[in-house]
Amino acid sequence: MKPGNDELLKEFTPEQIKKLDALIESYKGKPGGLIPVLEQAQEVLDYLPISVQKRIADRLNIPLSQVYGVVTFYSFFTMTPRGKHTCRVCLGTACYVRGGKVIHEKIMKDFGIKEGETTPDRLFTYETVRCLGACGLGPVVVIDEDVHGRIKPEKVKDVLSQYD
Amino acid sequence: MMISLIVDGKEVQVERGATILDAARKAGVYIPTLCHDSRITPYGSCRMCVVEDRNRRGRLIPSCFTPARNGMDIITETPEITAARRTQLQLILTNHPLDCPVCDKAGECALQDLVIRYDIAESPYRIPKKDRGVDLVSPLIERNMNRCILCGRCVRICNELQGTHEIDFIHRGMETTIGTDGNRPLDCDFCGQCISTCPVGALTDTMFKDTTRVWKLEQNETACSHCGLACPIVLNTENSEIRRVTPPVSDQGDIGNLCVRGRFGWVSYAPPGRLSTPRITVNGKQQQASWPDAINMAAQSLNRIIDEYGGDACAVLSSDAWTTEEAYAYQKWCRKILGTHTMGSIAAEGYRQIVTILVEQLGETWNKGTLADFENADAIVVIGGGAAELHPVLKPMINSFLKGNEKELVVISSWRDFFIERATLPIEINPELRETFFSALREALLGKTKHHRSDVNDFGIDCSALAQFVSLLHQDKNIFLLIVPYLFGDNEQLGQLAACLSSRVKAILPLGGQFNSRGALFHAGFSPILQPGGVPAHGSQRGIAHADELFKAIEDGVIRALYILGDDPLEEYPDPERIKKLLEKLDLLIYQSPYEGAVASMAHIVLPSATVPEKEGSVVSLFGESKNLRSILPMPDGTKSDLRILQELVKAMKHVGTPYREEIICRELTELKSDPVAGETASQSQDAHLEFTWKEETINRKSQDYPLTMIPIPSLFGDGMVSRNSPQLNELRNGISILMNPDDFEERSFKKKDMVRITTPFGSARGSVDYSLNVRKGTILTANITGNAEGLSLFREHSRIVPAKLTRIEDHDC
Numbered sequence: 001m002k003p004g005n006d007e008l009l010k011e012f013t014p015e016q017i018k019k020l021d022a023l024i025e026s027y028k029g030k031p032g033g034l035i036p037v038l039e040q041a042q043e044v045l046d047y048l049p050i051s052v053q054k055r056i057a058d059r060l061n062i063p064l065s066q067v068y069g070v071v072t073f074y075s076f077f078t079m080t081p082r083g084k085h086t087c088r089v090c091l092g093t094a095c096y097v098r099g100g101k102v103i104h105e106k107i108m109k110d111f112g113i114k115e116g117e118t119t120p121d122r123l124f125t126y127e128t129v130r131c132l133g134a135c136g137l138g139p140v141v142v143i144d145e146d147v148h149g150r151i152k153p154e155k156v157k158d159v160l161s162q163y164d
Numbered sequence: 165m166m167i168s169l170i171v172d173g174k175e176v177q178v179e180r181g182a183t184i185l186d187a188a189r190k191a192g193v194y195i196p197t198l199c200h201d202s203r204i205t206p207y208g209s210c211r212m213c214v215v216e217d218r219n220r221r222g223r224l225i226p227s228c229f230t231p232a233r234n235g236m237d238i239i240t241e242t243p244e245i246t247a248a249r250r251t252q253l254q255l256i257l258t259n260h261p262l263d264c265p266v267c268d269k270a271g272e273c274a275l276q277d278l279v280i281r282y283d284i285a286e287s288p289y290r291i292p293k294k295d296r297g298v299d300l301v302s303p304l305i306e307r308n309m310n311r312c313i314l315c316g317r318c319v320r321i322c323n324e325l326q327g328t329h330e331i332d333f334i335h336r337g338m339e340t341t342i343g344t345d346g347n348r349p350l351d352c353d354f355c356g357q358c359i360s361t362c363p364v365g366a367l368t369d370t371m372f373k374d375t376t377r378v379w380k381l382e383q384n385e386t387a388c389s390h391c392g393l394a395c396p397i398v399l400n401t402e403n404s405e406i407r408r409v410t411p412p413v414s415d416q417g418d419i420g421n422l423c424v425r426g427r428f429g430w431v432s433y434a435p436p437g438r439l440s441t442p443r444i445t446v447n448g449k450q451q452q453a454s455w456p457d458a459i460n461m462a463a464q465s466l467n468r469i470i471d472e473y474g475g476d477a478c479a480v481l482s483s484d485a486w487t488t489e490e491a492y493a494y495q496k497w498c499r500k501i502l503g504t505h506t507m508g509s510i511a512a513e514g515y516r517q518i519v520t521i522l523v524e525q526l527g528e529t530w531n532k533g534t535l536a537d538f539e540n541a542d543a544i545v546v547i548g549g550g551a552a553e554l555h556p557v558l559k560p561m562i563n564s565f566l567k568g569n570e571k572e573l574v575v576i577s578s579w580r581d582f583f584i585e586r587a588t589l590p591i592e593i594n595p596e597l598r599e600t601f602f603s604a605l606r607e608a609l610l611g612k613t614k615h616h617r618s619d620v621n622d623f624g625i626d627c628s629a630l631a632q633f634v635s636l637l638h639q640d641k642n643i644f645l646l647i648v649p650y651l652f653g654d655n656e657q658l659g660q661l662a663a664c665l666s667s668r669v670k671a672i673l674p675l676g677g678q679f680n681s682r683g684a685l686f687h688a689g690f691s692p693i694l695q696p697g698g699v700p701a702h703g704s705q706r707g708i709a710h711a712d713e714l715f716k717a718i719e720d721g722v723i724r725a726l727y728i729l730g731d732d733p734l735e736e737y738p739d740p741e742r743i744k745k746l747l748e749k750l751d752l753l754i755y756q757s758p759y760e761g762a763v764a765s766m767a768h769i770v771l772p773s774a775t776v777p778e779k780e781g782s783v784v785s786l787f788g789e790s791k792n793l794r795s796i797l798p799m800p801d802g803t804k805s806d807l808r809i810l811q812e813l814v815k816a817m818k819h820v821g822t823p824y825r826e827e828i829i830c831r832e833l834t835e836l837k838s839d840p841v842a843g844e845t846a847s848q849s850q851d852a853h854l855e856f857t858w859k860e861e862t863i864n865r866k867s868q869d870y871p872l873t874m875i876p877i878p879s880l881f882g883d884g885m886v887s888r889n890s891p892q893l894n895e896l897r898n899g900i901s902i903l904m905n906p907d908d909f910e911e912r913s914f915k916k917k918d919m920v921r922i923t924t925p926f927g928s929a930r931g932s933v934d935y936s937l938n939v940r941k942g943t944i945l946t947a948n949i950t951g952n953a954e955g956l957s958l959f960r961e962h963s964r965i966v967p968a969k970l971t972r973i974e975d976h977d978c
Contacts, residue, residue: 050346057345058937063329068345073336 008051011081019044020052024059034062034070038077047078083118083125085163088142092131095138102153103139104128110157124160169236184227184238185213189416195240196249196278198256198363199315200228202418203564204324210315211252212278215240224248250282256313257287259294260364267311269365271378275313296341302350304370304428304892305359309341312366318342318358324567325421325560327586328352342366353880354896355556356427360411360419371428371892372408384796385412387783389433389485389776390425390887392515392677393555394785397426399433399777404798406430406777423556425882425893432775432889433797438758439772440802450770455804455812462769463816465752466502469725475503479707479714479723482690483511483730483757483885484678487781487793489829490806491680491688492696494729496832497810501819505707506714506723507690510736511884512681513711514649518674519685520693520709521659523700526666532682533644533671535787539565541644541670542572543636547602548648548658549577549584553878553947554675555786562586572641574633577648578965579875579945580938589632594624595875595943595965596865601625602657606664609634643669649676651876651883651949652738653964654712673786678884679776683784687833697836711737712961718746725752729806730773730885732761735951738959739926756809759889762953772803776886779805866942870925870967872908873943876959883950900931900955902970903945909935912970919973922946924966927957930973944968 008017023040027033037056042048048071057064071077089095089104107126111119118125134140137149141159148159165180169187176191183206188195198210206229214224218237224245227238239245256275264270296309316333319342323329330352334343344350359367382401387394388409397420400408409430411420442458443450453461469477480498482491498504509516522530531537538544544565552558559582565571566586575587578595593601601623637643647662649655662672689696692707708714708723715733717723726747733747734740740762747753747766755767758775777796784790799805804812811824866873881893888894902922914920920933922944931946939945949955959966 053345063323063332064345065329065332065334065343069332069334069336072334 008055011049011051012045016044020055021059024056028060033060034067035074038067038071042077047081049079081118081122083122085124085144086127087124087160088127088129088132090130090132090134090138090140090142091128092135092138094131094135095140098138099151099153100139103141103151103156106153106156123164167232167234169232169234169238171238172240178232180231182232184215184225184230184232184236187232188215188227188238188240193240195227196281197228198274198278198313199317201317201321201361202416203361203421203560204317204320207316207320210256210313212249214245214248216242216245246282249278250284253278253282253284254287254289257284258289258291260313261293261310262286263311267365268368268373268378269311269362273365274363294339296339297347299343299349303896304354304424305350305356306368306370306373307342307350308366308368309343310366311364312342313364314340314342315363316342317361317363318367321357321361322352325563326353326355326357327559327563327582328355331358353556353559354424354428355422355559356424357421357560359427360422369408369427375407376402381407383410384777384794386777386793386796387679387785387791388422388426389679390423390429390882390884391555392484392512392675392679392681392786393557394679394783394789394791395422395426395557396420396791397422399430399796401796404796406434406797421557421560423559424880424896425556425887425890428892429882429887429890431891432759432886433777434775434800435759435889437760438800438803439760439764439770440800442772442802443767443770445768450765450767455802458769458771459809459812459816462754462771463813463818465768466725466727466813467817469751470502473724476506477722477724478502478504478727479506479508479717479725480504480727481714481729481731481733482507482509482684483732484509484681484684485730485776485884485886486680486684486806487779487783488680488683488688489781489826489833490779490810491684491690492833493807493810493824493829495688495690495696496829497814497824498690501814501817505692505701505705507692507707508709508711508714509678509681509684510711510731510733512676512678513737514651514655515674515677515681516685516691517655517710518647518649518659518662518676519691521656522663522666522672522674523693525660525663528698528700530666531671532686532788533673535789537671538644538673538787540642541565542570542641543574544572544644544646545574545576545633545636545665545669546583546587546646546648547576547661548650548675549575549579549581549875550651550878551646551648551675552582553880554648556880558583572636574636576633579877579943580940581877585938589629589636591625591629591633592940595873597623598964599657602661606657606661609637609664637665637668645669645672647672647674649674650964651878652959652961654962675786677786679886680783682786682788683782683790687784687836696833715743715746715961718749721749724750725754726750727754728756728763728767730757730759732757732763732885734762734766734953735885735888735956736883738956738961738963740953740956756806757885758803759885761885762951771809773809774799774803774805778803779807781807866967870923870969871942872904872968872970874922874924874958874966874968875943875945876949876964876966877945877947879948879950881948888951897948898932899948900929900952901947902931902933903936903939903947904933904970905939905941905943906935906937907941908944909933912972914970914972921971921973922958922968923971924958924968926960926963926966927954929954929958931955933970944970 027037053067057067091100115128141148141151166177167180168177171188171191172193174191176187178187196212198212199207208226208229213227215227216239299307380402384399388397396412398410409427411422413419441452444453444458444461573587574589575584576591577584578593578598584590684690686698692709695701733743753767754769755764756771756773764770778799780795782792814824881897914933917932
């Protein structure tokens with residue numbers, strides 16, 4: 001066990017930390033290993049708080065500021081916990097004019113969160129997208145891999161309540 | 165190989181690999197830049213330096229990172245180029261606040277200059293300016309990211325040159341800014357190299373903030389007196405008061421390197437609360453006195469001791485923060501009037517110990533090396549840990565060195581310091597076996613093995629690493645050897661090993677010297693073993709060479725009078741209790757310094773003296789560069805320079821004549837050999853010199869009671885007297901700091917920055933604790949010890965390492 005575990009153990013299980021260590025170990029000394037490590041670490045841990053970044057930086061012998069620079073660059077990486085499900089509302093032109101904006105506002109109001117945030121119960125992470133190529137179905141809400149088309153604002157809650 | 169090209173009609177030859185910008189600068193042609201700093205790798209982000217090649221019209225080339233080619237015909241100003249630069253500046257201004265009236269950079273801002281040059285009134289692009297925040301929390305460095313133009317110079321200098329990588333581009337994309345991980349305040353070396361390179365007012369010096377405007381400043385070049393590198397610095401003064409320190413900038417725009425001490429430690433050049441009145445002790449009590457009374461008392465007391473016990477009963481200690489002329493005058497006084505050869509320095513004791521051994525082994529001359537030798541070496545070999553911690557400007561120097569082709573850096577150290585982390589060949593040795601290893605290595609190199617039949621593995625060293633080192637020594641390579649003495653303890657083995665390597669290396673440079681240690685020893689002869697001009701002294705011409713012998717002599721009553729110039733045995737030598745007791749035995753203790761050191765209160769006579777920027781004279785840096793200093797700051801009322809005090813003292817001692825006048829001292833010094841220290845490395849030909857008997861070292865090893873091995877290490881923020889008198893550096897030192905291995909740290913359930921009690925068989929002290937993967941298990945590194953009586957009590961005279969234990973300080977214990 002290393003210092004920093006206190007912080008890590010608050011959020012993650014010992015098994016997760018063990019997995020993290022193993023995957024860092026497998027990229028040690030390999031150039032270009034940072035991004036794959038971050039990607040897989042996020043798979044294992046769901047998100048990458050500073051304590052995780054520090055562990056990766058220390059063990060790959062990369063400056064922490066550089067790791068942080070990479071994490072903040074790619075929108076794929078997140079430093080806050082993600083919800084169990086990801087809810088994306090399309091705000092592309094077609095969806096927008098067909099009521100996407102209203103759905104967007106309603107979700108923010110109903111759940112009390114903004115774009116990119118996660119509900120306090122960590123069930124949903126809310127995001128917006130610009131066009132999913134399903135304009136004919138607009139307005140579109142995508143939850144995880146499921147596409148829900150022609151959603152009326154008052155139906156949003158029903159759709160979301162199918163997920164737990 | 166040289167190539168030839170034309171820049172704005174001027175033909176110029178440059179080395180292959182040089183950039184177009186280099187060629188233009190050589191030809192004396194100006195090309196504007198914002199993101200360029202000659203100390204770091206070109207980046208090409210600002211696009212101000214675009215030029216055109218007449219042979220390939222219609223293409224704008226960034227000159228700062230395009231290599232010059234043979235036959236290029238470069239034009240640096242055309243309507244197209246000007247238009248491109250103007251657009252670029254307008255884009256930069258889109259997100260740059262025009263807060264020049266409250267910006268410290270105004271008047272020396274590269275962006276401001278270019279905006280004027282290219283006649284841009286405002287940016288045509290009107291979008292709301294981004295608020296990227298201002299870091300007002302970090303010490304000494306303010307980071308106003310709203311002013312940042314994202315040229316990346318600070319990121320590159322911090323990473324490439326300083327090796328710290330504290331900051332980087334974060335939130336890249338539309339929200340790009342420069343910051344630390346998680347946007348926490350800075351926790352770095354505070355070298356301020358980022359401030360020196362920032363072309364705009366994004367990074368500024370908080371000590372300078374809102375004090376004045378830059379155009380009111382007078383620039384005075386002098387040498388930094390925080391350590392022996394004596395780096396060139398520019399004291400920026402207004403009405404003879406220091407406002408800030410900046411690095412010198414050459415005509416070509418090259419910026420010098422400085423460290424935290426040089427840039428932020430200037431308060432100690434004119435410290436508030438300094439000594440300003442002489443004091444004498446009457447009936448056991450110190451009281452203020454006039455200069456004539458104090459000088460007369462000093463003169464009479466000295467004369468009485470010489471009459472009674474002979475000149476041998478006197479000793480002089482100096483912190484080497486003085487000029488060569490002063491050192492020369494004092495040694496002359498010691499030798500001619502007092503009749504003693506005992507002249508030393510507690511602050512530079514390690515340096516002096518190594519020099520003593522090298523002089524004894526190698527005689528009059530050995531090549532101590534110059535800056536050019538350092539830069540042009542094929543390999544730098546460092547023996548001992550803490551080179552960059554002792555002299556922080558070695559950090560950018562070694563990183564620049566390593567950028568060269570096939571350069572090697574060998575570091576042999578018992579702890580993982582800055583250098584060993586960068587070494588191409590790191591050799592880490594078990595601290596407990598260090599001396600044995602040095603002795604065994606030395607004997608192996610000399611082809612004798614009579615004392616040791618050791619196995620390399622006993623020392624925990626990788627066999628192949630050692631073989632590589634030995635093979636390097638036998639290659640026809642230009643090797644520069646740096647010797648790093650211990651903070652405390654005996655440097656005999658280290659010095660002997662250095663001497664034994666002399667025939668295989670180009671130069672041997674001992675580190676750890678104070679401001680003018682090299683000038684004082686090798687030029688002025690302020691030394692018990694060297695006479696002026698660096699001539700070794702023999703027999704009765706010699707004085708007591710080591711601090712331990714000196715203190716023993718005081719204890720035994722052999723030394724009756726001690727004259728201290730700026731040095732402080734109570735703040736810089738282990739076991740201050742003992743030192744205090746033995747100093748009390750002295751018949752006469754004179755303390756002369758600008759600062760109120762711990763020993764001042766014990767002195768019979770206290771004489772306030774001048775700081776370096778108040779003096780005139782020459783100094784010699786550890787790399788042998790001779791520098792002439794002029795007096796920049798006025799000497800405050802009540803203080804006198806060391807030379808002036810000596811002149812009055814000589815007069816009061818009734819020695820007629822004026823052999824201590826400045827011009828006579830200067831003439832005598834110049835009549836000495838001009839550079840007595842240069843010369844080929846003497847090889848060890850006389851076997852008689854080599855005889856050296858190895859005594860098994862008696863160190864205290866760790867045990868159940870004291871399970872950790874403590875290594876005292878130098879403080880990045882300075883261990884010397886000058887650094888200790890800077891409030892800013894003291895705040896950064898923030899008491900004793902202890903660094904340990906993560907496992908040991910976890911075992912004790914410590915938290916970062918916890919206050920802990922450190923206990924050794926000799927004493928106990930409080931310090932804050934942290935962990936690093938670079939500390940080996942069972943070892944702790946302790947810094948910021950000098951000037952701290954508790955810290956010094958943890959050690960004994962010869963204890964270079966000490967067994968220790970750590971306990972958490974409970975709240976009620978505080």
